[in-house]
Amino acid sequence: MKAYWYGIAALCLALWWPAAVAQGETAADVRAIAAELSGASLPKMPGILERLEAAGGEQVVPLARALLEGDLYVLEASDALVIGRSTGGDGFALEDPLDGTALGEYTKADLKKLRVNNRVRVQLRGMLARLTLLAKDPAVRERAVRNMLERPDADSVQLLRDAVVNESNAGVAELQWLVIALYDIEHSEDPSVRLQALGHLDGRVEPEVRNALQALLAEGADTPPQLRRQAQTMLSALESKIAFYEFLETLFFGLSLGSVLLLIATGLAITFGVMGVINMAHGELIMLGAYTTYVVQLLMPDHIGLSILVAIPAAFIVSALVGVLIERGVIRFLHGRPLETLLATFGISLVLQQAVRTIFSPLNRQVSTPDWMSGSLEFNAVFSLTYNRLYVLLFAIAVFVVLQLILKKTPLGLQVRAVSQNRSMARSLGIRTEWVDAMTFGLGSGIAGLAGVALSQLTNVGPNLGQAYIIDSFMVVVFGGVGNLWGTLVGGFTLGVANKFLEPATGAVLAKILVLVFIILFIQKWPRGLFPQKGRAAE
Amino acid sequence: MSNLYGQFSALHQLREKAPVFVAVLFAITAWASACNLLLPEDSFFHVSTFTITLLGKYLCYALLAMAVDVVWGYCGILSLGHGAFFALGGYAMGMYLMRQIGDRGVYGNPLLPDFMVFLNWEALPWYWQGFDQFWFAMLMVLLVPGLLAFAFGWLAFRSRVAGVYLSIITQALTYALMLAFFRNEMGFGGNNGLTDFKDILGFDLQADGTRVALFVATALVLAAAYCASQLILGSKFGRVILAVRDAEARARFVGYRTETYKVWLFVYSAVLAGIAGALYVPQVGIINPGEFSPLNSIEIVVWVAVGGRGTLYGAVVGALLVNYAKTRFTGIMPEAWLFALGALFVAVTLFLPRGLTGLVMERLPRREKLKEVAA
Numbered sequence: 010m011k012a013y014w015y016g017i018a019a020l021c022l023a024l025w026w027p028a029a030v031a032q033g034e035t036a037a038d039v040r041a042i043a044a045e046l047s048g049a050s051l052p053k054m055p056g057i058l059e060r061l062e063a064a065g066g067e068q069v070v071p072l073a074r075a076l077l078e079g080d081l082y083v084l085e086a087s088d089a090l091v092i093g094r095s096t097g098g099d100g101f102a103l104e105d106p107l108d109g110t111a112l113g114e115y116t117k118a119d120l121k122k123l124r125v126n127n128r129v130r131v132q133l134r135g136m137l138a139r140l141t142l143l144a145k146d147p148a149v150r151e152r153a154v155r156n157m158l159e160r161p162d163a164d165s166v167q168l169l170r171d172a173v174v175n176e177s178n179a180g181v182a183e184l185q186w187l188v189i190a191l192y193d194i195e196h197s198e199d200p201s202v203r204l205q206a207l208g209h210l211d212g213r214v215e216p217e218v219r220n221a222l223q224a225l226l227a228e229g230a231d232t233p234p235q236l237r238r239q240a241q242t243m244l245s246a247l248e249s250k251i252a253f254y255e256f257l258e259t260l261f262f263g264l265s266l267g268s269v270l271l272l273i274a275t276g277l278a279i280t281f282g283v284m285g286v287i288n289m290a291h292g293e294l295i296m297l298g299a300y301t302t303y304v305v306q307l308l309m310p311d312h313i314g315l316s317i318l319v320a321i322p323a324a325f326i327v328s329a330l331v332g333v334l335i336e337r338g339v340i341r342f343l344h345g346r347p348l349e350t351l352l353a354t355f356g357i358s359l360v361l362q363q364a365v366r367t368i369f370s371p372l373n374r375q376v377s378t379p380d381w382m383s384g385s386l387e388f389n390a391v392f393s394l395t396y397n398r399l400y401v402l403l404f405a406i407a408v409f410v411v412l413q414l415i416l417k418k419t420p421l422g423l424q425v426r427a428v429s430q431n432r433s434m435a436r437s438l439g440i441r442t443e444w445v446d447a448m449t450f451g452l453g454s455g456i457a458g459l460a461g462v463a464l465s466q467l468t469n470v471g472p473n474l475g476q477a478y479i480i481d482s483f484m485v486v487v488f489g490g491v492g493n494l495w496g497t498l499v500g501g502f503t504l505g506v507a508n509k510f511l512e513p514a515t516g517a518v519l520a521k522i523l524v525l526v527f528i529i530l531f532i533q534k535w536p537r538g539l540f541p542q543k544g545r546a547a548e
Numbered sequence: 549m550s551n552l553y554g555q556f557s558a559l560h561q562l563r564e565k566a567p568v569f570v571a572v573l574f575a576i577t578a579w580a581s582a583c584n585l586l587l588p589e590d591s592f593f594h595v596s597t598f599t600i601t602l603l604g605k606y607l608c609y610a611l612l613a614m615a616v617d618v619v620w621g622y623c624g625i626l627s628l629g630h631g632a633f634f635a636l637g638g639y640a641m642g643m644y645l646m647r648q649i650g651d652r653g654v655y656g657n658p659l660l661p662d663f664m665v666f667l668n669w670e671a672l673p674w675y676w677q678g679f680d681q682f683w684f685a686m687l688m689v690l691l692v693p694g695l696l697a698f699a700f701g702w703l704a705f706r707s708r709v710a711g712v713y714l715s716i717i718t719q720a721l722t723y724a725l726m727l728a729f730f731r732n733e734m735g736f737g738g739n740n741g742l743t744d745f746k747d748i749l750g751f752d753l754q755a756d757g758t759r760v761a762l763f764v765a766t767a768l769v770l771a772a773a774y775c776a777s778q779l780i781l782g783s784k785f786g787r788v789i790l791a792v793r794d795a796e797a798r799a800r801f802v803g804y805r806t807e808t809y810k811v812w813l814f815v816y817s818a819v820l821a822g823i824a825g826a827l828y829v830p831q832v833g834i835i836n837p838g839e840f841s842p843l844n845s846i847e848i849v850v851w852v853a854v855g856g857r858g859t860l861y862g863a864v865v866g867a868l869l870v871n872y873a874k875t876r877f878t879g880i881m882p883e884a885w886l887f888a889l890g891a892l893f894v895a896v897t898l899f900l901p902r903g904l905t906g907l908v909m910e911r912l913p914r915r916e917k918l919k920e921v922a923a
């Protein structure tokens with residue numbers, strides 16, 4: 010560890026020696042040079058920036074970045090150089106470009122933007138790369154090197170060649186070698202250097218690697234055949250690798266969509282299986298779950314991470330209660346008239362939608378994703394899994410397992426299964442079917458609420474949230490059959506994956522249509538789905 | 549025996565039920581048309597052209613509701629996708645009207661409709677050929693919904709998909725079509741649909757005379773459709789349809805191919821819906837993929853439920869009442885409409901299983917019976 014720090018220190022010293030010796034700069038000098046920027050004409054800027062880089066080192070990184078991104082302003086009143094961040098509307102929060110102290114809020118009229126041209130931009134990028142390539146934090150270095158991948162220039166590559174020798178972090182070093190290799194392949198005249206550089210590309214999947222290999226193959230006839238052969242082999246290996254990762258990614262997206270469909274369709278399937286009714290308000294119960302998540306977050310704004318965990322039971326309870334209300338208030342009076350039930354529940358769905366519109370406004374609400382669910386699990390440059398989808402997938406499976414346990418291991422589950430197999434027989438054996446109906450409906454609705462929590466992490470929360478997925482979920486139920494929940498599981502994942510695999514070939518809309526057509530054809534052969542209910546209950 | 553048969557014969561039914569309906573319909577139509585065309589605009593009794601168009605629109609909805617009642621009320625097939633047939637008929641008419649614009653469009657292209665020019669299309673797609681001819685467009689108004697209904701019905705009924713399954717599948721059908729028609733590549737104007745129509749058969753669509761003519765035509769078609777439906781449902785075919793509704797398995801065991809009956813009834817109903825769409829488009833002046841939305845289709849079912857199903861005239865009454873309420877409500881307090889519609893769904897299914905006309909009719913025969921007893 011010590012050696013590492015010595016190495017870095019020595020490196021810094023070695024590289025900044027001339028600058029350090031020449032000026033022995035103080036902070037005040039850096040500030041003075043920076044101040045020159047405020048009145049500088051565009052042609053003068055590069056000179057000033059060079060001196061700034063030499064004098065300030067890492068200190069000027071925020072300034073350079075702000076200048077590059079157009080956030081650097083001159084305060085008209087005092088001619089001071091400031092970084093301005095828009096606070097919405099005309100307001101700007103200002104901070105000092107060198108030490109980052111906050112300077113209060115001003116409006117747009119008080120500020121003059123410092124404009125740069127392309128030449129300065131190129132210089133700034135190089136400057137930022139140089140300054141960050143040697144930063145102490147390996148994460149900063151890695152980001153800096155990664156930024157160079159796209160278009161390495163001679164200066165920075167030279168810098169890297171020096172740096173890579175002393176680089177202690179294996180991951181960063183590998184990336185540095187990659188950049189150097191990419192540069193060599195493109196610019197070196199010496200075939201043996203290029204061949205060696207190709208070696209560094211082995212096993213990498215960054216898009217730049219592919220571009221470099223393709224560029225090499227596109228060169229004229231004077232490229233040595235050995236080099237070409239090597240590049241060809243690597244390119245085909247790379248492409249099959251990328252194709253494989255793309256396949257995995259599509260599969261993941263498909264499973265993710267499938268998990269959402271599964272969450273939604275299990276609730277539907279339970280109520281349909283037991284009571285023979287389709288609950289058209291199911292989508293709105295999902296929406297209620299999502300809004301519950303939103304409200305819970307409003308109530309505990311300081312604990313977003315925790316709020317999701319609170320929202321799960323809360324959403325279940327809210328949706329389940331509404332579900333039981335619907336069952337007790339409307340559905341039980343329509344027993345044995347499934348088509349009327351369908352219409353009545355549709356009416357309820359309209360009322361719920363409009364109620365949410367009136368209470369929360371028709372606009373989408375923002376539900377924040379907790380820290381532990383944002384970001385993604387990165388395997389390499391082309392394959393990463395976003396945490397929110399991953400967690401939703403796991404959540405859906407967990408809900409499924411718990412539900413199976415409830416149905417198979419609890420007295421309620423036993424009664425639910427009995428009623429769904431033969432209602433009158435169950436009744437004559439002393440099961441309170443009315444009570445079972447209410448509980449089943451509550452359970453199905455509660456699961457819809459859980460689906461709402463999951464969806465709030467994936468899409469916008471609005472009054473139409475439930476509508477978007479509900480028809481697809483009906484298709485899952487039709488496809489999987491209502492005989493048992495495994496049908497829903499298989500159906501949900503099959504349709505999700507099929508959708509996502511069709512999408513690249515046909516476009517999202519056509520993929521959906523094809524899946525719908527497929528299901529219409531599917532029920533020709535299997536009218537009761539993949540896992541039909543057996544026995545007398547079937548007719 | 550002959551007397552008994554006579555009571556159930558189609559003609560008997562037609563003679564009994566049609567005159568009142570047709571007379572009321574014609575009276576209203578004639579009165580509204582006359583008040584629009586003959587009276588000066590400042591007269592108290594003048595009916596504005598806006599109202600005429602609104603009435604025409606309602607009659608189109610009434611025809612559509614009747615189409616749903618034919619399958620739902622008489623055969624127990626709850627279709628949540630009849631909006632699709634309506635919209636297809638509308639699109640066929642819209643395509644004719646688009647071709648009539650000719651070079652009067654914004655881009656002045658004599659052959660291609662504006663949106664195709666906008667999308668840089670070179671030539672008219674093959675499925676737009678022939679729509680410059682009125683007869684061809686009208687043929688398509690009948691054929692396209694009819695064929696779709698045949699294909700769909702044949703597939704669905706043959707494999708004995710029934711009940712809620714069928715409802716869900718019909719909903720998926722209209723949903724899929726909606727998604728498809730939203731695509732620009734489909735060549736039906738995408739999101740915006742077809743609009744900016746100029747004239748029909750050479751008559752200016754904005755003129756009062758054309759509006760009234762379209763309104764009267766709608767009323768005539770509605771009357772004709774009512775009589776035809778009474779005839780069909782009163783015939784032997786209709787008796788089997790009723791049997792299918794009440795006990796499909798039994799009807800099958802007796803020896804009827806129930807799926808064939810259902811398919812043909814479904815096709816008939818889809819054609820009616822298509823005609824309603826074709827009459828609707830020139831009066832409203834636009835057709836877009838929103839007509840395919842599942843909500844629209846399910847609203848039709850509510851009209852029928854409100855009016856009372858299984859009577860045909862109930863569907864008409866329901867469509868008129870609900871749409872009048874909708875116009876008023878969305879004008880006064882737009883927020884409340886969905887609440888009202890939702891409550892209507894629940895209230896009608898819970899408290900009025902036979903609809904409003906059912907409620908009224910329950911009282912009428914009793915009085916007649918009393919008379920009989922007195923006589």
